[in-house]
Amino acid sequence: MNKDKTIKIGVIGVGHLGNFHLKQLGKIPQVSITGLYDNDPNRAEEMSSRHNVQSYNSPDELLDSCDAVSIVTPTGYHYAVADKALDAGCHLFIEKPITASIDHATLLLNKAEKLNKIIQVGHIERFNPAFMALETSNLQPLFIETHRLAPFNPRGNDVPVILDLMIHDLDIVLSLVKSEIKDIRANGVKVVSSTVDIANARLEFENGCVANITASRISQKSMRKMRLFQEEDYITIDFQSGEVEEYKICSTPPDLSTGDQVVELAGAEKRYIHYHKPVITQHDALKEELIHFADSIIQGQQPETDGHSAAEALKLALEIQKIIDS
Ligand code: NAD
Numbered sequence: 625m626n627k628d629k630t631i632k633i634g635v636i637g638v639g640h641l642g643n644f645h646l647k648q649l650g651k652i653p654q655v656s657i658t659g660l661y662d663n664d665p666n667r668a669e670e671m672s673s674r675h676n677v678q679s680y681n682s683p684d685e686l687l688d689s690c691d692a693v694s695i696v697t698p699t700g701y702h703y704a705v706a707d708k709a710l711d712a713g714c715h716l717f718i719e720k721p722i723t724a725s726i727d728h729a730t731l732l733l734n735k736a737e738k739l740n741k742i743i744q745v746g747h748i749e750r751f752n753p754a755f756m757a758l759e760t761s762n763l764q765p766l767f768i769e770t771h772r773l774a775p776f777n778p779r780g781n782d783v784p785v786i787l788d789l790m791i792h793d794l795d796i797v798l799s800l801v802k803s804e805i806k807d808i809r810a811n812g813v814k815v816v817s818s819t820v821d822i823a824n825a826r827l828e829f830e831n832g833c834v835a836n837i838t839a840s841r842i843s844q845k846s847m848r849k850m851r852l853f854q855e856e857d858y859i860t861i862d863f864q865s866g867e868v869e870e871y872k873i874c875s876t877p878p879d880l881s882t883g884d885q886v887v888e889l890a891g892a893e894k895r896y897i898h899y900h901k902p903v904i905t906q907h908d909a910l911k912e913e914l915i916h917f918a919d920s921i922i923q924g925q926q927p928e929t930d931g932h933s934a935a936e937a938l939k940l941a942l943e944i945q946k947i948i949d950s
Contacts, residue, residue: 631918634690634714635660636683636705637697638671640779641719645694646675648911654918661686687712692742692921694914695719699783703728706743710735717917719746720795721787722934726942729935736931743931744917747795749848750929751912754866755796757904758859763800767853768835770797773843776816781841784819786812786941786948790839793850794825794944795929795937800852803831805940812948815842825944870900 631654635645638660649657659678662668672679680686687693687708692715695705703723706716716736722745723729736743749755770793781788805827812823822840829835848863856873873889874896887897913929920927 629922630654630656631692631715631921632656632658632690633692633694633918634658634680634686635677635694635696636662636686636709637695637701637719638662638667639696642694642696643671643674644910645696645914646671646677648908648914649694650675650677651911652915652918654922655914658690659686683708684712687714690714692717692917699724699787703732706732707735710739710741713739713741715742715917715921716931717744717746717914718931718934720748720934721745721783721791721938721941722931723938724783724787726935726939729931729938733931733935742917742920742927743934744913744920744927745929745931745934746913747792747929747934747937748909748913749792749796749863750799751909751916752863752866753904753906753909754861754863754868756912757868757902758861760800763852763854763859765800765852765854766833768797768800768833768837769851770835770837771847771849772839773845773847774841775844775846776821776842781817781819784812784823784945784948785821785839785841786823786825786945787938788839789841790823790825790837790944791937791941793837793839794940795933796850797827797835797837798936798940799933801829801831801833801835803829803833806830808940808943808947810944810947820945820948823944823948827940866904866906868902868904870898870902872898872900874898 657677659680661680661683668679693709694717696719772789807828810825812820815821821842825837827835850861852859858871860869889895
C-alpha cells in the first residue's frame with residue numbers, strides 16, 4: 625500500500641468500547657474515519673453526532689467505502705461481521721476475543737490469508753505502557769502469577785470471565801513463554817451471572833514454567849497485576865497503574881546514580897539485590913494499538929497481536945472453560 629495513503633476506516637458496533645475506538649481513531653493522522661454502523665439506531669445517532677462521523681444504514685454500504693474496519697460488536701457477532709468485511713475487501717481490527725469459537729477463527733484466518741488482508745485483535749494489554757517498557761525477548765520466566773480482578777458490571781457477561789478478562793493474561797503468558805503446555809488445571813464458579821464469574825487456571829509448560837492465572841469480575845476492588853519469577857530476577861507489572869518494578873540479584877554493586885536501590889546479601893560471595901523502577905512514559909493503549917493496526921496495513925506487515933496469536937489465546941481459553949464445565 626502507498627506509504628503516504630490515509631487508511632479509510634469504519635467502526636461497526638459503537639457501544640461502550642466503540643465510543644473509545646471512534647475517539648482514538650479521530651486522533652490518528654494516518655487514518656480517516658469513513659463512518660459507523662450500529663444495529664441500534666439510537667446509539668448510532670448518538671455516536672454520529674458526538675464524534676461528527678457519518679452513520680450508515682447498513683454495514684454493507686459502510687464496508688464498500690472502507691479500506692479497514694474496527695469490529696466492536698459483542699463477541700457473538702464478531703464472526704458474521706468480520707466475514708462480511710473480508711468479502712468487502714477490508715482489513716480487520718476485531719475486539720478480543722477474536723470469535724466465540726475456534727472454527728470461526730480458523731475460517732477468518734484462512735479467508736484473510738487468501739485475500740491478503742490483515743487481522744489484528746484487541747489484545748490491548750500488549751500495548752500497555754508498562755508491558756511495552758519490558759524487554760520481553762530476554763525473559764525466561766519459571767513462575768508467573770496473575771490477578772485480573774474487576775467489580776461486577778452487567779456488560780460483558782454474555783461470555784464467561786475466561787473469555788472476557790482472563791484471555792488478556794492468557795495472550796500475554798503465551799507471548800512470554802516459548803514452550804508447549806503440558807498440563808492445565810482449572811476451576812471456576814458462577815456467582816452472579818449465568819456464566820463463570822471467577823476462575824483460576826494453572827498452566828504447566830514443557831520447559832518447567834508454571835503460570836497461575838486468576839480472573840474475577842465480582843471483586844470489590846479492581847487489580848491487574850502480573851508477577852514474573854525467573855533465575856535471580858523478580859519482575860512485577862501493574863497494568864492498572866502502568867508501573868514495572870524489578871528485583872535482580874547481581875554480583876556487582878550498581879551505579880547508584882541511576883536511582884536504583886541496593887541491598888547487600890549476607891554470605892561469602894558479595895551479592896546484591898538491585899531494586900529498579902523504570903520511569904515509564906504513559907500513553908493511551910487503545911490509541912497505540914490502533915496506530916499499530918494502521919501502520920501494519922500501510923507497511924504490509926503482520927501486526928504483533930495478529931489473528932493467529934489471538935486464535936491461540938482463544939483455543940487455550942476454551943480448553944480452560946471446558947475443564948471448568950466438566
Ligand atoms: P457494548 O454492548 O457496550 O456495545 C456493543 C455495541 O454493538 C452495541 O451498541 C450494539 O448495539 C452493537 N451491536 C450488536 N450487534 C451488532 C451487529 N450485529 N452489528 C452492529 N452493531 C451491533 O459492548 P462493549 O463493552 O463495547 O464490547 C464490545 C466488544 O469489545 C466485545 O467483543 C468485548 O469483548 C470487547 N471489549 C474489549 C475490551 C478490551 O479490553 N480490549 C474491553 C471491553 C470490551
